Amino acid sequence: xxxxxxxxxxxxxxxxxxxxxxxxxxxxxxxxxxxxxxxxxxxxxxxxxxxxxxxxxxxxxxxxxxxxxxxxxxxxxxxxxxxxxxxxxxxxxxxxxxxxxxxxxxxxxxxxxxxxxxxxxxxxxxxxxxxxxxxxxxxxxxxxxxxxxxxxxxxxxxxxxxxxxxxxxxxxxxxxxxxxxxxxxxxxxxxxxxxxxxxxxxxxxxxxxxxxxxxxxxxxxxxxxxxxxxxxxxxxxxxxxxxxxxxxxxxxxxxxxxxx
Amino acid sequence: xxxxxxxxxxxxxxxxxxxxxxxxxxxxxxxxxxxxxxxxxxxxxxxxxxxxxxxxxxxxxxxxxxxxxxxxxxxxxxxxxxxxxxxxxxxxxxxxxxxxxxxxxxxxxxxxxxxxxxxxxxxxxxxxxxxxxxxxxxxxxxxxxxxxxxxxxxxxxxxxxxxxxxxxxxxxxxxxxxxxxxxxxxxxxxxxxxxxxxxxxxxxxxxxxxxxxxxxxxxxxxxxxxxxxxxxxxxxxxxxxxxxxxxxxxxxxxxxxxxxxxxxxxxxxxxxxxxxxxxx
Numbered sequence: 001x002x003x004x005x006x007x008x009x010x011x012x013x014x015x016x017x018x019x020x021x022x023x024x025x026x027x028x029x030x031x032x033x034x035x036x037x038x039x040x041x042x043x044x045x046x047x048x049x050x051x052x053x054x055x056x057x058x059x060x061x062x063x064x065x066x067x068x069x070x071x072x073x074x075x076x077x078x079x080x081x082x083x084x085x086x087x088x089x090x091x092x093x094x095x096x097x098x099x100x101x102x103x104x105x106x107x108x109x110x111x112x113x114x115x116x117x118x119x120x121x122x123x124x125x126x127x128x129x130x131x132x133x134x135x136x137x138x139x140x141x142x143x144x145x146x147x148x149x150x151x152x153x154x155x156x157x158x159x160x161x162x163x164x165x166x167x168x169x170x171x172x173x174x175x176x177x178x179x180x181x182x183x184x185x186x187x188x189x190x191x192x193x194x195x196x197x198x199x200x201x202x203x204x205x206x207x208x209x210x211x212x213x214x215x216x217x218x219x220x221x222x223x224x225x226x227x228x229x230x231x232x233x234x235x236x237x238x239x240x241x242x243x244x245x246x247x248x249x250x251x252x253x254x255x256x257x258x259x260x
Numbered sequence: 261x262x263x264x265x266x267x268x269x270x271x272x273x274x275x276x277x278x279x280x281x282x283x284x285x286x287x288x289x290x291x292x293x294x295x296x297x298x299x300x301x302x303x304x305x306x307x308x309x310x311x312x313x314x315x316x317x318x319x320x321x322x323x324x325x326x327x328x329x330x331x332x333x334x335x336x337x338x339x340x341x342x343x344x345x346x347x348x349x350x351x352x353x354x355x356x357x358x359x360x361x362x363x364x365x366x367x368x369x370x371x372x373x374x375x376x377x378x379x380x381x382x383x384x385x386x387x388x389x390x391x392x393x394x395x396x397x398x399x400x401x402x403x404x405x406x407x408x409x410x411x412x413x414x415x416x417x418x419x420x421x422x423x424x425x426x427x428x429x430x431x432x433x434x435x436x437x438x439x440x441x442x443x444x445x446x447x448x449x450x451x452x453x454x455x456x457x458x459x460x461x462x463x464x465x466x467x468x469x470x471x472x473x474x475x476x477x478x479x480x481x482x483x484x485x486x487x488x489x490x491x492x493x494x495x496x497x498x499x500x501x502x503x504x505x506x507x508x509x510x511x512x513x514x515x516x517x518x519x520x521x522x523x524x525x526x527x528x529x530x531x532x533x534x535x536x537x538x539x540x
Contacts, residue, residue: 083407090411105415112419119418120411126421126487148422 006068007032008174008206009077014053014063022230023049024060029225029232033173036200036207038221038238040214040253046230047210048178054208055095055176056085070173090117094167098179100159103166104151110137110162111147117170136165140195157188161195168199177209181216193219214257218242226250263351270317271349276300280318280473284464287475292437293405294388299471304341309367310468312384313342316365319380319464320346325353327361332369332510332527339367356530368431370452372509372531375461377478383446385467388474390434390444410442413485421490430495436483437476445482451494451510456482499524504535 007030014027023046031037039047052058054065056077065077070092077085089095097103104113114133115123123129134144140161142154151159160180167175180196181189193216200207200220211217217224218238225235226247234247245251263269270277276298283297302310320326326346330338334356342365343354355361358373365382375381391401394412404410413434420428427433433450437443445456446465456463456476463476476482486492497511502523509531511524526532 082403086407086409108415108419109422111422112415115418116411116415119414120409124414124488126418127489129418130422 009054009065009067009208011054011065012063014050014060014065016049016053016058016060016230022046024053024063025230027063027227027230027232029054031174031206031208033206034204035223036205036209036221038217038224039208039210039227040212040217040224041227042212042253045227047212047227049230050227051176051178051208051210055089055093056080057095067174087121090120091170092173094170094172094175096160096163096167096175096177096180098182100151100156100163103163104159106152107150109148109150110142110154113151113162114147114166114169117166121170132169136169137162139199140165141191155188157184157192160184160192164196164199168203168205171203172205174206174208177207179211179213180209181211181213189213189216196220214242214253226253264348267349269322269350270320270346271303272300272314272317276314277318280314283473284315284318284475287464287473288462288477290441291476291480292441292443292474294472294474296471297473299468302468303345306469307386308338309342309365309384311466311470311473312365312367312382312468313345313466314468315382315464315466315473316346316363317350319382320350320352320363322350322352324362325355325360327355327358327364327530328366329364329369329371329528329530330367331512332371333529335529357534358530368447368449369510369527370448370455372526372528373534374455375459377460379461381459381461381463383448383463383465385444385446385465385472386469387432388444388465388467388470388472390432390442405441408440410436413442414487417485417487417490421487427486427490427492433492434485436485438480439483442485443474443476443482449495449510450484450492451496453482453484453492454494458482497524501526501532504532504539506532506535 010030012028014024016024027050041047053060059078066074067077068074111133114136115129118129134147137144137147142158142161151162181192197220221238224238224241225232228249234241234250242254245254280297283295287295302313328339328343330336346352347354358371363380367384389401394416395401417427431449432444432447433453435443435445458479460478462478465474484492499511500507501511503525506526509526512527513522513524515522
């Protein structure tokens with residue numbers, strides 16, 4: 001972990017209600033460069049909403065999210081122009097969806113999927129786009145010989161790895177992940193987690209990962225936030241939270257994990 | 261010639277013409293940007309040039325000389341009926357000569373004779389949105405245009421090269437206008453794309469069913485999309501016109517019998533006829 005003075009992303013007082021249901025209440029959070037932060041909690045606790053608000057896909061009713069860009073400038077995520085937010089989303093940020101179908105173009109070949117972000121930021125040399133795509137496929141353990149196949153012909157685990165390659169190809173600084181291991185069987189999950197851990201260390205990524213899988217969180221995350229009914233009820237170092245939970249809900253969550 | 265009784269000059273009423281002219285002015289001011297307009301019912305079906313005919317009707321003056329071509333030819337049904345329509349409802353002079361015309365309405369071709377300043381070329385457009393096969397949501401394509409977010413179009417080109425070894429778009433080949441807007445050049449062959457670049461004539465595009473008008477002002481840069489290592493190549497049949505012998509024009513292929521016999525002739529009938537006259 002690099003010890004930078006300023007956080008990469010900083011949120012304060014985030015509040016959002018869906019009718020009478022509080023999705024977020026006074027949520028504050030900061031993530032530093034090279035750090036993996038997990039947001040855990042049961043379904044409906046506001047995890048995914050928080051991720052969408054932090055990444056600017058959704059507007060909060062109150063509160064601010066500030067991002068410290070690679071250029072040194074500090075910007076309000078919800079106050080910046082949409083064009084700049086889009087640029088962030090395909091250069092300095094990445095978003096990995098739970099369902100790879102949401103993050104991939106299913107009618108476009110694997111190589112095209114990886115190359116899209118490169119072309120979106122102005123790459124116009126076919127040969128180098130293709131070489132870069134092949135290198136990334138190899139990195140996520142997909143045989144580059146299959147780069148001209150459509151992702152519909154890939155298994156669920158391969159699709160998820162393809163989505164990760166497509167997200168990381170422009171070397172983002174901050175990646176949002178929404179249940180990246182959801183819907184995969186345990187052995188595939190283990191491989192994916194292993195690969196993610198390697199990539200995070202190699203690329204010095206900051207990752208904000210939403211999950212309800214406590215084991216995945218323990219494996220990947222440095223820090224952890226526990227959410228319930230739109231509030232952060234407990235936060236701290238992963239091992240501390242899981243080994244010595246303070247809040248009754250965290251205690252319930254930790255004790256509910258089945259041991260194999 | 262006189263105007264048929266009961267019709268306003270150029271068929272459309274003056275208020276409609278004013279509305280369309282406003283759309284045209286906006287389109288000229290923002291090269292390549294699609295401007296919505298209130299497309300009217302015309303006495304011909306959608307897909308036969310209702311957009312082009314409304315643009316022509318709005319800018320036509322009594323001293324204009326009109327030429328109408330369909331796939332380069334002056335003598336096909338679509339061209340003949342639109343030319344006769346304007347002769348009837350506007351009483352304007354018509355011609356088949358590209359050099360004599362002040363206003364040319366076209367379907368799917370640009371004349372081989374280079375156009376000059378003062379001439380106007382009106383295209384009939386079936387689908388003005390270049391991204392419609394890639395992104396089905398209109399709201400999203402509009403956002404992509406607003407933010408000049410055209411990576412997706414390059415993904416299509418990438419896919420073509422990966423699959424076929426070259427960009428497999430032979431007509432309606434997407435172009436960047438004035439380095440800002442991605443534009444569908446209407447279904448002209450990719451062979452004609454270079455003619456659009458810095459053309460001295462004004463180019464107007466009308467899509468009747470889709471209710472959009474867009475334009476390329478004179479001397480505006482129009483670039484066909486490509487990759488640095490796969491540059492744009494205009495394609496034509498590798499043959500000579502069997503009537504005039506031309507080797508640098510766009511050719512139509514005509515099947516002459518059922519034993520594989522075929523010949524090629526210029527698709528631009530006026531160009532071909534002029535060359536034969538000069539030759540004899």
